[in-house]
Amino acid sequence: MLRLTDIKLPLDHAEPALADAILARLGISADQLRGYTVVKRSYDARKRGAIVLIYTVDVDTPRAPELLQRAQAETASARGAGSPIKLGPAPDTTYKFVGRAPAQLPLRPLVIGMGPCGLFAALVLAQMGFRPIVLERGKAVRERTVDTFGLWRKKVLNPESNVQFGEGGAGTFSDGKLYSQISDKQHHGRKVLTEFVAAGAPEEILYVSKPHIGTFRLVSMVEHMRATIQALGGEIRFSHRVDDLLVETDAAGVRHVRGVTLAGGEQLRADHVVMALGHSARDTFAMLHARGVYVEAKPFSIGFRVEHPQSLIDRARFGPQAGHPILGAADYKLVHHCRNGRSVYSFCMCPGGTVVAAASEPGRVVTNGMSQYSRNERNANAAIVCGITPEDYAAYGEGPLAGIALQRHWEALAFELGGGEYEAPAQLVGDFVANRASTQFGEVKPSYTPGVRLGSLDASLPGYAIEAIREALPAFDKQLRGFAMHDAVLTGVETRTSSPVRITRGGDGQSLNTRGLFPAGEGAGYAGGILSAGVDGIKTAEAVALSMLTGSARAGASA
Known part of the structure; x- marks a missing residue:
């Protein structure tokens, strides 16, 4: 198979046009084209009104060796002019397991958390025969959905079952975006997408440039993947919060995981524990830090939803x-470097979606965005956030957990500014830029439930963030006409853009100072979205499998 890239066709091209373009580019006849597969379809919208589609295809032709040799010769002769390679061998994206579990396992691996990372870690471990036990502090996805709607519709928060906690993780109540900028030379992302399709996702996610699924479809897909894990011998326990980590230190002074203690007091023995926490597992971060696990503060961002x-x-x-x-509903990606040295950028853009209440602790307001697969709601929304670093956390506390204290401070203030019943503070963009309080809505009606309270957002974030966002909004209007429209609505606050900590790991996937502990996913600081979290879950499963197989070999040799 050959991979042919950069085939450009009009937006409304006829169906045979792609095959005709392949024949023309390769210089072959129709009878020499045995078939082709669309690997990727994107678009170039830089010229409005003249948008073109860009295809990458894998081509099956008997003339492949000859065509590849010719393309390589042409590329070599044109390399000095910077000509890109347009034709090459199609890569093998088939997933290959790193091993199989032995017939007898002394202890099963534990996976803590069932967001995208934990879900894929458990799935791959189960597919290799390791029969993982998954511990999820929240509820099954449909029960969790009822609890989440309880906050949105009745202003009742369940701290253990909400947007952040429960089967599927925070990504369940999102736009279901399935693209990332991570380096993926081993094609783990393809494994993620393939498993999603097997679980009921539309096949288009395998080739469109910015695939998404949406909340409603994610619910049934997560249930399907759960059933697959269980059918392969895995065990899943909902409403099982891990409150402590069992750690032993050997004669050489090396720390080893020996299991976990659950909230009810039950202890589970394990020598391999995947910590696939979400970015809001603050109590678990504190427990790990108290147990001496190496944790460090990391940068994240804070801001509003627009x-x-x-x-x-x-x-x-x-x-x-x-x-x-x-084309569907349009998205955008914006960034502005401010005079005060901060950067402001758009994040987690949700076309045709809604702003949602995403609090996980009582007395705090947090916003996020989500869309359904159709993306047909009236409003577009995105986070407009200002980057912050551990140097900014000093005013709120000391040590690696100071970023959590910063988050809690501003989330509690947003709760007060919203009136104390999980309503959120809000302001019109025009009024925010002009530094005056808002008193009534215009064309844009906010989608956030339980509701919003208009006023001024100046007190809802640190002064440097307010200053930077106020400068960035008119600058964004120059990049995307109409962005700074007066009636656009800002809703506060967005504080959970990524984890405020990193549970640092080494090259073998294990904690720097605690053997057998495998920090993974967004909460550990190694992912930022559904796809990258799924990929990290696969990598972590591989690391666990290799560690267990090596340990089994050592045990067999010593016996």
Whole structure:
């Protein structure tokens, strides 16, 4: 198979046009094209009104060796001019397991957390025969959905079952984005997408440039994957919060995991524990730090959610081709470097979606965004956030958990500014830029439930963040016309952009100072979204398997 890249066709091209383009590019006849597979379809919208589709395809032709040799010769002769390689061998993206579990396992591995990372760690371990035990502090996904709606509709928060905690993790109540900028030379991302399709996701996620699923589809997919893990011998326990880590120190002074203690007092023995925590598992971060596990503070970002009419974003991005079914609802990605040295950028953009209440602790307000697969809600929303670093945390506490104290401070203040019943503080963009309080809504009606309270957001974030965002919004208007429209709505606060800590690990996937502990995913500081978390779960499963297989070999040799 050959991989042919950069085939450009009009947005409304006829179906045979792609095959014709392949024949023309390769210089072969129709009878020499045995078949092709679309690997990726993206679009170039830099020229509004003249948007083109860009295809990458894998081609099956008997002339493959000859064509590849010719392409390599042409590339070599043109390399000085910087000509990109357009044709090459198609890579093998088939997933290959690193091993199989032995018939007898002394102890089963534990996976803590059932977000995307824990889900894929458990799935791959189960597929290799290791029969993992998954411990999830929250509820099964449908029960969790009921609890989440309880906050959104009735202002009742369940601290153990909400947007952050429960089967599927925080990604369940999101746009279901399945793309990432991580380096993925081993094609683990393909494994993630393939498993999602097997669980019921649309096949288009295998080739569109920015695949997404949406909350409703994710619910049934997560249930399907859970059933697969169980059918392979895995065990899943919901409402099982891990409150302590059992650690022993050997004669050489090396620390080893020996299991966990659950909230009810039960202890589970294990020599291999995957910590696939979400970014909001603050009590677990504190426990790990107290147990001496190496944890360090890491940068993250804070800001607001902004809402515009989706139709405005569509026109700004696509011009007269806005609304085309292939293009769907438009997204955006913006960044501005401010005079005060801060950077402000858009994050987790949700086309045709809603702003949601994402608190996990009583007396605090947190916002996030989500979309359904259709992306057909009236508003577009995104986080507009300002980057912060551990140097900014000193005013809120000392040590690696100071970033959590910062988050809690501003989330509690947002709760007060919203009136104390999980309503959120809000302000119109025009009023925020002009530094005046808002008193009534205009064209844009906020989607956040339980509701919002208009006023001024100046007291809802640190002064440097307010200053930076106030400067960035008009700058974004120059990048995306209409972005600073007066009636657009800012809703506060967005504080959970990523984990405030990193549970640092070594090259073997294990904690720097605690053998057998495998920090993984977004909560450990090694992922940022569904796809990257899933990929990290796969890598962690491989690390656990290799460690267990090596340990089994040593045990067999000593016996």
